[in-house]
Structure formats: structure tokens, C-alpha cells
Amino acid sequence: MHQTKIEVRDFNFFYGDQRALKDIELDIYNNKVLGIIGPSGCGKSTFLRSINRMNDTIAGARVNGTMLIDGQNIFSEKMDVVELRRKVGMVFQKSNPFPKSIFDNVAYGLRVNGRKDKAYIEHKVEESLKDAALWEEVEDRLSVSAFDLSGGQQQRLCIARALAIEPEVLLMDEPASALDPTATAKVEELIQELKKKYTIVIVTHNMQQAARISDYTAFFMLGELIEYNETQKIFTNPEKKITEEYITGRFG
């Protein structure tokens, strides 16, 4: 069996009175890609955003149950959210570079984390852009605004930005949903590269994408985890009928 990075047990999430996640149990393994699929509103984004506690900003949100990262409870009082988010990076659905230069976007995470060493920052920016397969396209114009890049490039820039602070886990919330097929292919290729170094959790609407890139797949519906298994099993021989119906596109 693989080494567990994140362990989720009896995890519930509430928006006020509404229970958005119901008794979720699953393990996320080191250096594997977990794909989360399910119809809109099934709680997959809520689940993803719980892992780095991005839901903290929502008024009236609360959780119970446990979610452990390296054995530490993510929702415990002792957990330093800033520390957690350095460990668990995130890439959003819509690329959201800051209105700053390409260089400053990637350097941002280093700077807010107190890195002042210029040489180190320059080195790290280059390395991150290379890891995000963007370096060759931008190396001669690092000081131009990030908004001058194409949509696909902006999304890879956001990935580079997340990589710069050396997270251990990378959360991706439909990172390719706003991209054209070529840019999507690039991002998918990138994910295959990245899993050598990182544990990746990716939410996707695109079934083929989940099948292509993930090692494990979790199928969520109406806040419940319906089925969780190796991707190959889920897509070839699902245990539950409803999973099969969703995967074959009978509803969605």
C-alpha cells in the first residue's frame, strides 16, 4: 500500500444549517494524483478547499470529524493556517495572477514568507517557471505584466506561483476548465511531471481528464462520497451502478 499523506475520517462540512459534506472517509496518498469527480454542487470544491482551509473565510461555515495531514489535524486549534497553506498549495479554476509582473507573481509567495535573499528568489522563480513548463516562453520578458500572457500561460504561471514555496500537496480546482484543448493538454502533461514531487488533488468536470491523469478517483454526489478507488477500477468496473451511470454520461 502507499504512504498516506492526508487521512479523512467522518468529515462533515456545514454552510450554516446545510450539510455540504457527509461523513467523508478517504486517504490521499503521497505522490499520487487523486481526481475528484461529480456533478455540480456535489461538494467536491468544498472538499478541496477544506484541505487548505480556504473555506475559513466563509461566514457560518463549520466542520466536524477529522482531516489529518501527516498525522496533524488540519482543523485543530494548534494548526497554523499560514503554515498549512505553505504546505498545501492551490491552483484555482480561473487563472488569477496578481496585477504584477510575471517575476513578482512567482516571487510573491517567497516574499510574504519572509524570503529576502535576492539570488535565492531569482533562482527559485526560474526553477518554478521551469517546473511549470513556462520558462522558455517568458524568460526574456519576466518584467512584463502577467496579464499580457495568454489564458493557458496565465494558468501555468499560477501553478509556478504555487510551486515556488515548495508545497508538499497541490490542490487544483478545475485548473483546465477555462482553457482550450492545446493548453489543457499542456497542463495535463505538467501534472504528470509534478506528481513525481508533489501529492496532487484535482477536481475536474471532465471525465476523460480524470481517467487520463489521476491514479485514484473519488466520485462525489450530493455531499456524499459514493465511490473511491483506483482510477482504472472506477472507470472499467465501478462497484456502484450510479457511478457507472455518471461515468458513462447518463446524467451529469
Add this chain to the structure above:
Amino acid sequence: MKIKENLIHGLFMFNALLVVLVLIGIFALLVNTSIPAFREIDIKEFLFKAAWNPTSYVKETYGIGSMLVSSVMVTAGALLFAVPIGIGTAAYLSDVASPGVREMVKPIIEILAGIPSVVIGFLGIVFVGPIISRTFGLPNGLNAVNGSILLGVMALPTIISLSEDALSSVSKTYSDASLALGASRWQTVIRVKLPAALSGVIAACMLGMGRVIGETMIVLMATGCAPAMPKNFLDSVRTMTSTIAIELGEVPYYTTHYYALFAVGLVLFIITFCINMASDMVLHKYQGKRG
């Protein structure tokens, strides 16, 4: 039905036009009443000479230099502390404060905006003044610092609420991205949101400045009103607004002095008009860029 609608339409269009007319009317009145002053006063002398002594037995002088400097001084002094405090408070309210604190503080700031300036001026005399005179060993505390502090307090609500609006309208995707990178809320608002909302924040400060430079009652009460060129912030100052307020009530009509006071008003009008126009332009640039 149609007639009624047309009637209402006409009425409000008339109101809107009336506002424009009033503005033009004020400007025309100021210009018209100022012109006679320059039959006797050299316009260069008026703008750049420091001595304002319209009731001299020897030779009347009409230089607004010291008043201009005084106005600029108290305004600059006010902004010097109101801008950092105002922006800091706005940043705190928009991103760091808990919703409970925010809901409590915001209405209080709006109440602060509604305090009549005469009450703030009163505080300057009985509260801020004595502190200043004790701290610096002065016979009284009615000087530029006092005026600056009070004017700053008066400008704060404008700066805070408008800056807060500008910060709150920055797309949430920026702050999400920043927080997800392990930035604290303070870091997020200062390093990401503030630069993104900069033009809105600048416009807020300029509107605050517009209020300050035109304020009369506070400077009248708290700055001592000595009509001389101030040398430092502990000197008593007399601004353009307080000069008009002090003298216009007692000046004989249709004299050069009378016309000169209107000319001071015209200068003030032009300054505030330019500030408001500039802040409007900054604001529009900002909205255009985001749209």
C-alpha cells in the same frame, strides 16, 4: 398616465439642471465680484505677496501668500496623519476585522462624518489646544498643529469609507490567491489589494483633502488666525477660509477690500474644483481599468 409621467420627468430634469445652474451661478458671481478688485490690486502681488493688511492707515496690502501657505500647511498636516491612519483603518476593516467588529465600527465612522465641524473646533479649544500648549511650552495651543489634527479627524471618515469601498471591490480571486500562498490577511490587503485598488484609494484621499481645504469653522476656532506668514507648525495660521469668514461680515460693501475677499473665495473655489475634478478622473480611470 402619460402626462403624469412627463410631468415627473420634467420636474426632475429641472432639478438636475438647477444643480448645474447653481454651480455656474456661484462661479459667475465669484468671478464677477472679484474682477473689480483687480482694478486696484496687481494680480501678481495678490497671489504671491505675503502681507494681507486691507485696513492699514499707511498703505493697504492685499497679498494672499500667507493665507495660501497657511491653507496648504494645515491641509498637508492633516493629510500627513489622516492618510496613513485612514488607509490602515480601511485595510483593517475590509480584510482583517471580524464581521462583528466591522458591523460595529462602520456605522460609528459614519456618525463621525456627521459631527458638525463647530463641535470638532470646540474640542480643539478645550482639549487639543491645552495638550499642545503644555507639550511644547506655548502660551496657547491655537496653531497649525491643532488645526491639522482636527481637520485630519474630520477627513478620516471620508478617507476610511471610500478607501474601504475601493478595497472591498477588489476581486476576491486576488485575495484567495494570496491567502492560498500562505500570506496573512494583513500581507494580502497591503501587498495585493491596496495596489489593485490604488486609484480608488487615491481618489478617497483627494476627496478628503477637498473637504479639509474648504473647511472653515475648525480653522477659525483652532488655529489662532494670525494674518502673518507662518514659519513652522507651532505658529498661528490664518487660512483663506477663515479670512473670508472673519472679514466679510464687517467689510464695507463695494470697496476694494470687499472685492478682494471674493477674489480669495474664487481662488479657493478653483482649488477645490481642481481637486474634485482630479479625484474624479483618478476614479474613472480606475473603474475603466477594472471593467
